[in-house]
Amino acid sequence: MRKMQVQGVHHITLTGADRQSSIDFWEGVLGMPFIFDQPNLDNADEGHLYFDPGDGRLITIFTNETRKPVHDRTPTDPGCVHHLAFNVSMATHRQVVARLDARGIAHSGVKDRGFMDSIYFKDPLGLLIELATYKFEPPRGTSxxxxxxxxxxxxxxxxxxxxxxxxxxxxxxxxxxxxxxxxxxxxxxxxxx
Known part of the structure; x- marks a missing residue:
């Protein structure tokens, strides 16, 4: 028996609501460029939107015009996604609370995690989002x-x-x-x- 060695996250795909609310959140709130759009090749009733979270990898969203945003918390049962965390610079992190407040988005405020600071809030579909910034820079050539x-x-x-x-x-x-x-x-x- 042998392992299948992974080398990083290729992409994460989420089930979204309608196309425009997905674009409005992922690009309009989080600033992820909307890089391409095609049908969901496994379900002709859905669209498949692709966003760049900043590292060249992909966040993709399945959309359907019959689905509308809900604001309940997504399930946290075993096997479910608890939250997605995205890296932001310290300069951006220091602006997050004010920018969320300006939009009327409820959030956790800054949480000190020892090695990083985090701020949590829900996307329009109830998925918990974390914006995190490391408190350190790794030495040259390390991660x-x-x-x-x-x-x-x-x-x-x-x-x-x-x-x-x-x-x-x-x-x-x-x-x-x-x-x-x-x-x-x-x-x-x-x-x-």
């Missing part, structure tokens, strides 16, 4: 995931409950020491004052 696994190991070794900024800073320092050479024999912390 957020690489920093996170190191921060996790540090957190566990220290017996801490959740990853915090100190774990992230220490993880980044460890990654830099491993990946970048120095002429110094002793790279430990010093006090030049």
């Amino acid at each position: 957020h995931a690489e920093v996170m696994i190191e921060a996790h190991r540090i957190r566990v070794a220290r017996g801490d409950n959740a990853i915090g900024e100190e774990h992230l800073a220490d993880a980044i320092e460890m990654i830099v020491e491993r990946s970048q050479q120095s002429l110094s024999e002793d790279r430990g912390a010093k006090n030049p004052y």
